[in-house]
Amino acid sequence: MKVLVSDNLSELGVQIFREAEGIEVDVKVGLSPDDLKQIIGQYHGLAIRGATKVTADIIAAADNLKVVGRAGTGLDNVDIPAASKRGIVVMNTPGGNTVTTAEHTISMMMALARNIPQATSSMKQGKWEKKKFSGTELFNKTLGIVGLGKIGSVVADRTMGLGMRVVAYDPFLSEEQAKQMGIRLCTLQEVFKEADFLTLHVPLTDETRNLICEKNISIMKDGVRIVNCSRGPVINEDDLAAAIESGKVAGAAVDVYAVEPPGLTRLVSNDKVICTPHLGASTQEAQDNVAVAVATQIRDYLLDGTIRNAVNAPAVAGEALENLKPYLDLARRLGSFLGQTIQTGIKSVEAQYSGVVTDMELKPITTSFLTGLLTPIVADEVNQVNAPMVAKERGILMSETKVSRGEDFLSLLRFTVVTERREHLVEGTLFGKSEPRMVRYGPFRGEFDLSGNLVLLQGYDKPGVIGKVGTALGAKGVNISHFQFARKIPGGEALLFLNTDSRVEDAALDELRSLDYVESARRLTI
Numbered sequence: 001m002k003v004l005v006s007d008n009l010s011e012l013g014v015q016i017f018r019e020a021e022g023i024e025v026d027v028k029v030g031l032s033p034d035d036l037k038q039i040i041g042q043y044h045g046l047a048i049r050g051a052t053k054v055t056a057d058i059i060a061a062a063d064n065l066k067v068v069g070r071a072g073t074g075l076d077n078v079d080i081p082a083a084s085k086r087g088i089v090v091m092n093t094p095g096g097n098t099v100t101t102a103e104h105t106i107s108m109m110m111a112l113a114r115n116i117p118q119a120t121s122s123m124k125q126g127k128w129e130k131k132k133f134s135g136t137e138l139f140n141k142t143l144g145i146v147g148l149g150k151i152g153s154v155v156a157d158r159t160m161g162l163g164m165r166v167v168a169y170d171p172f173l174s175e176e177q178a179k180q181m182g183i184r185l186c187t188l189q190e191v192f193k194e195a196d197f198l199t200l201h202v203p204l205t206d207e208t209r210n211l212i213c214e215k216n217i218s219i220m221k222d223g224v225r226i227v228n229c230s231r232g233p234v235i236n237e238d239d240l241a242a243a244i245e246s247g248k249v250a251g252a253a254v255d256v257y258a259v260e261p262p263g264l265t266r267l268v269s270n271d272k273v274i275c276t277p278h279l280g281a282s283t284q285e286a287q288d289n290v291a292v293a294v295a296t297q298i299r300d301y302l303l304d305g306t307i308r309n310a311v312n313a314p315a316v317a318g319e320a321l322e323n324l325k326p327y328l329d330l331a332r333r334l335g336s337f338l339g340q341t342i343q344t345g346i347k348s349v350e351a352q353y354s355g356v357v358t359d360m361e362l363k364p365i366t367t368s369f370l371t372g373l374l375t376p377i378v379a380d381e382v383n384q385v386n387a388p389m390v391a392k393e394r395g396i397l398m399s400e401t402k403v404s405r406g407e408d409f410l411s412l413l414r415f416t417v418v419t420e421r422r423e424h425l426v427e428g429t430l431f432g433k434s435e436p437r438m439v440r441y442g443p444f445r446g447e448f449d450l451s452g453n454l455v456l457l458q459g460y461d462k463p464g465v466i467g468k469v470g471t472a473l474g475a476k477g478v479n480i481s482h483f484q485f486a487r488k489i490p491g492g493e494a495l496l497f498l499n500t501d502s503r504v505e506d507a508a509l510d511e512l513r514s515l516d517y518v519e520s521a522r523r524l525t526i
């Protein structure tokens with residue numbers, strides 16, 4: 001597996017790739033989009049920060065790419081829909097730079113309140129301008145926070161310690177969660193009206209783009225001070241510059257810009273605006289945190305398929321993931337079994353779960369079944385990221401239910417796939433903690449081991465058939481490691497399920513098909 005690190009990543013992260021057996025890493029920082037497009041086809045993993053733009057164009061050229069990992073939070077530099085369509089997992093590292101960015105925000109707010117950058121610059125010109133740079137206290141002032149997520153809530157916590165009154169707007173947060181932080185949730189309008197200082201901690205979305213615009217500024221307090229350490233386009237820079245020039249806004253502290261680097265824009269040039277070059281996450285601690293996290297996540301996904309902090313795949317972490325893994329494996333095997341046996345278009349897939357598995361997150365299990373089911377059917381790679389999308393594109397109706405069934409198994413997974421011709425049903429369970437077994441295929445019940453080379457024979461329960469099958473395979477040098485015989489009624493329809501040590505070649509299959517009472521013989525590999 002080859003990984004490209006295309007932005008400045010702390011050495012601790014690069015080291016994780018270097019030490020991983022099975023991973024080769026290249027560090028190439030500052031590539032132009034054309035250069036990146038030329039080479040991206042060789043790589044399975046891409047580790048970035050904010051500078052690399054992973055556009056649809058780059059993704060179209062990324063023939064082997066499986067994962068893009070952002071050492072940081074914001075993913076507005078990655079075309080996530082384009083990546084998802086190609087089954088590329090997109091991950092970030094939430095939390096790794098939260099405290100650092102919150103501290104930067106507070107530093108910016110304090111520097112803004114006390115004109116520290118302007119005073120520093122004046123002194124370096126040999127001046128002593130005490131009156132000009134007189135400031136304002138934070139104590140007893142109202143801080144309006146838009147976006148009370150990880151960074152917003154650390155800012156809230158620290159600023160309450162400074163004696164500020166905090167009001168916040170976050171439509172995705174419950175009153176209860178805000179109350180636990182000791183914060184009053186308000187409408188956006190109320191936050192704009194009440195804030196002496198306003199700080200933004202939202203992701204860049206259609207709703208947050210241009211949030212700070214002429215219209216919204218007009219309802220703010222005269223003399224409000226605005227801090228932006230989120231994303232540049234959340235502010236309309238010209239509208240803010242105009243509001244500072246008119247005196248409506250007393251000043252702004254800006255870390256992020258509509259275009260980076262911004263050059264000497266109207267906003268950056270304004271004396272009442274203090275600015276930093278997207279330094280919010282730039283501390284040694286934060287960079288080590290996010291680099292180690294992203295490298296570990298990319299390594300684990302490439303080497304054993306573990307998905308953590310993905311924004312376009314069901315994410316399960318820690319202990320929950322460990323418990324879920326055997327079920328993901330079981331579901332994938334059941335899907336793969338059916339995907340190799342059905343031969344007409346699929347109309348619908350129904351997933352039913354019973355027993356202890358229902359306490360777990362079921363969506364990833366259903367997706368894992370789909371991955372197994374669709375892989376033998378569609379040409380492109382299908383995985384946890386794009387399987388639901390591929391199913392939707394093919395018009396497959398999906399349903400997932402929990403049922404209570406008085407079965408003999410601790411957990412039971414039942415998948416029913418309806419095709420144009422008929423219904424296919426499989427059930428599976430775990431023996432012990434992690435041994436996957438199919439326990440039902442259509443009307444046939446048994447203990448079927450879905451691994452390695454398999455042969456599925458359907459026919460009739462007649463004396464001598466098993467012996468003839470063994471003899472025919474033995475004559476071709478094929479060793480049977482395990483077999484299961486299942487029938488509906490004595491002498492009736494029967495299923496012979498064989499695990500073999502080696503692949504059964506076409507000639508041997510033809511011979512099996514020619515035996516009396518054998519109706520069909522199919523080779524599968526799982």
Ligand SMILES: NC(=O)C1=CN([C@@H]2O[C@H](COP(=O)(O)OP(=O)(O)OC[C@H]3O[C@@H](n4cnc5c(N)ncnc54)[C@H](O)[C@@H]3O)[C@@H](O)[C@H]2O)C=CC1
Nearest residue numbers: 073074147148149150151170172202203207229230280281
């Ligand atoms: N300047 C820098 O170096 C850094 C900037 N950032 C930026 O800060 C942003 C926030 O980061 P985190 O707090 O870690 O993310 P987060 O996901 O924990 O928090 C974002 C919050 O915004 C809320 N939100 C979403 N849409 C909203 C809307 N329309 N109005 C109000 N609230 C809304 C969400 O509910 C969530 O609570 C990131 O998206 C990133 O763009 C993050 C790290 C460093």
Ligand SMILES: O=C(O)CCC(=O)C(=O)O
Nearest residue numbers: 049050072073074281282
């Ligand atoms: O990588 C950086 O320096 C910026 C971090 C950032 O903006 C983010 O994590 O969203």
